[in-house]
Amino acid sequence: MKHLTTFRLIDAIARTGSIRSAAEQMAQTPSAVQRRLQAYEEELGYQIFDRSPGGVRLNAAGELVIQHVRETMAETVRLRSRIADLSGNRRGHVSLGCSQALVPYFLPARISAYQAEFPRVTFDVQVLEHRAAALALEDFTVDAVLVFSDGGVPEYEVILAVPQTLAAVMARDHPLARHDSLRLWQCYDYPVIAANRGFGGRTLLERSLYDKTFARAPVLETNSFEYLKAHVAATDAVTFQIQIGAPDPGGTGEIVSRPIDARDVPGGQLLLGKKHGRNLSVAASRFVEDIRKQLAEAYPD
Amino acid sequence: MKHLTTFRLIDAIARTGSIRSAAEQMAQTPSAVQRRLQAYEEELGYQIFDRSPGGVRLNAAGELVIQHVRETMAETVRLRSRIADLSGNRRGHVSLGCSQALVPYFLPARISAYQAEFPRVTFDVQVLEHRAAALALEDFTVDAVLVFSDGGVPEYEVILAVPQTLAAVMARDHPLARHDSLRLWQCYDYPVIAANRGFGGRTLLERSLYDKTFARAPVLETNSFEYLKAHVAATDAVTFQIQIGAPDPGGTGEIVSRPIDARDVPGGQLLLGKKHGRNLSVAASRFVEDIRKQLAEAYPD
DNA sequence: CATGGCGTTGCTTGAAATGCACCACCTGTC
DNA sequence: GACAGGTGGTGCATTTCAAGCAACGCCATG
Structure with a gap:
């Protein structure tokens, strides 16, 4: 929407932290952006960015403004949605x-x-x-x-x-797949691979293993869930996933999942x-x- | 604010019901207003006003838009206020x-x-x-x-x-002024004057009198509270007012008020x-x- | 001490908004 | 049934305003 260009500009400046990069992002020249910002600040009566040679940063007033700007833009799409809604399509x-x-x-x-x-x-x-x-x-x-x-x-x-508990993920013909549900210690009879720390399921796993004697570090860590799947499908390794992200227990794919007994997993x-x-x-x-x-x-x- | 001119225009059109009068109110020519509206409608993809030879009227989409417009303008003054606030003044x-x-x-x-x-x-x-x-x-x-x-x-x-009850209003030297509080029937020993129907206190009075045998129509009705005061001050007439709007019972002005016993007045x-x-x-x-x-x-x- | 990033500004150019005059239309009135 | 007087809508000339270009001054970094 046309009348929001200044707001889009301000948002871009705030995000990128510089007038020039905001200009590039909006396919404009720095001077144009600079002028719009200046005009807005003048109209408002307050500076909203603190200038430094390395770029610009929102000041206290700016924090209020950017909140308003983003809310207004969000409200605009909401308006469009509501209008479109009442015309049926x-x-x-x-x-x-x-x-x-x-x-x-x-x-x-x-x-x-x-x-x-x-x-x-x-x-x-x-x-x-x-x-x-x-x-x-x-x-x-x-x-x-x-x-x-x-x-x-x-x-x-x-x-x-x-609530979400963990599920063990393994190949369809894996020995563990014969059970309907698993205790955590059972999984550690096999090589365990896991996602890097920082992913939700991994944190839950760590906390589940906190006081367990059978706990061992995973034999492999990765940030790729694709890799985890492929590895599990090809070997007898086991990995873990939050329930909702685990493959269907009764599925017919290469890998299946079995829920971990709730006693073993603290609630996520x-x-x-x-x-x-x-x-x-x-x-x-x-x-x-x-x-x-x-x-x-x-x-x- | 500059970027809200279209919104102000739309608001003016909606209020006045015509493009031309909105233009006059905004000190512009009808064509300018017409064009801005047209541009906005085109951008939005929907007409906002239904045109008729007698003027324009908001349609369904317009009702949503005008709500957004007014909210946005109100949000803008709120933003300014908050910014002014953090700079102290x-x-x-x-x-x-x-x-x-x-x-x-x-x-x-x-x-x-x-x-x-x-x-x-x-x-x-x-x-x-x-x-x-x-x-x-x-x-x-x-x-x-x-x-x-x-x-x-x-x-x-x-x-x-x-909660608000009624108070009787009378001249300072009025006989009723000797009591600290009054029953409604006491007031009807004197001429009663009242505001027109539609004013809050009058409605309350009507409901208080609903089943009272001493109820009589006021001897005078007016839409001017100034008149009521002047009349009461100059005669032995009595009028009624909601508590908070009545003169101070202990005041030293020409007129005073006495609360009506709560038993006589339904709660407003x-x-x-x-x-x-x-x-x-x-x-x-x-x-x-x-x-x-x-x-x-x-x-x- | 140069270099490359930054914000800022004077001047020029181009586009967009405005104002003017006018049209087409409907509605009530004489 | 002609006629005002109101309405929304539009083509065209004009003005105003925003964008682009190029250059300046600044400061941190290497």
């Missing part, structure tokens, strides 16, 4: 932040189901860890988040929280959240509601 | 809607007290009846309301509600309210808090 855009565990199965299923009903709704999925997700909510880069948290009070509004939670007090677009709120229902059914209290 | 603007009863004593006292502390805060006081007050809150023309309500669930957020309420979910400017929220405290002290539960 539901279009819109939903921007999500989620943990990696939601990527392989859950979110694709939900999004494609939603898009089957509303093909004109577009999605943006960002994989974020818990802390980054909170920040993204705060500055309006995502409408909602679906993230795994192993504790701590989130500073966003939690729409739904469902999958949180569906949005920014406090934020009004979502029609599309976004419908989708969030969709997920909420789905999760509430899948994990009845 | 508190300035700002507070727009209030109130019942007539608040005009003679209560509000002037509170506002002047507030302005003594913060001289750069400006005020706008609109006398509105209960229903109009709700509308004014809704379309952001007032920040908060302080109105008398004789029942019904208000659709705005009630910050504080205090004075409501302090704001729009649901709306964030007020620093100045406005401080002032509202000021009033809330004052009322809570004056009418302890």
